[in-house]
Amino acid sequence: MSLESQVKIFKWISILEGISFLVLLLIAMPLKYIWDAPQMVQSVGMAHGILFVAYIFGALLLYKPMEWNLKTLAIICASSVLPLGPFYVEKKYL
Template identity: 35%
Template sequence: MDIKTASALHRLRLISLPEALSFPALIIFGSVLSRVSDIDFLMMPLGALHGILFTIYVVFLLDVWNKAKWPLKRVALFFFLAVIPFGGLYGEKLLKRYEADGVIAARARAEGTVNV
């Protein structure tokens, strides 16, 4: 894995956790509390924050797709995981594994033990 691909994957991993947590926060604190109490002021900032994080996540996902040459099924899986509540937590776990596998493969290529 080259440095551009590794950094794109790392950026996606860094944004995946805040994006994954912003969606349930929007649902729990924004929607539920605004219906059961007079707390309406949380809906607008939480919605904006989640929208910004989701947009950044999608841009970074497309960047990884371009640089890492992922199959469309994998990209669709990560997009789907970002849309369901707490799915991004599983996506972050997968990204961590892909990132570690890429580092191991890059080190093996650098040492000349594997021709990939």
């Protein structure tokens, strides 16, 4: 698989992970804790968890081919726990 296609896949994972995190925080969690409707947290939470793991795995796979240093890799991985972090990574590093 070419580097270009790996980066394209990681961009999509980054965008989807960021969207799933925002949906979890801004829609699913209020539904659970304000309106006592936890169903969405279960499904969105599972999707977000899978995308989070894929994001970290993708960052580790791109570490050497993209010639990132450890600081850049740390920033990219740390951005996954910030609500808008994956969008920042997608624009700045990819």
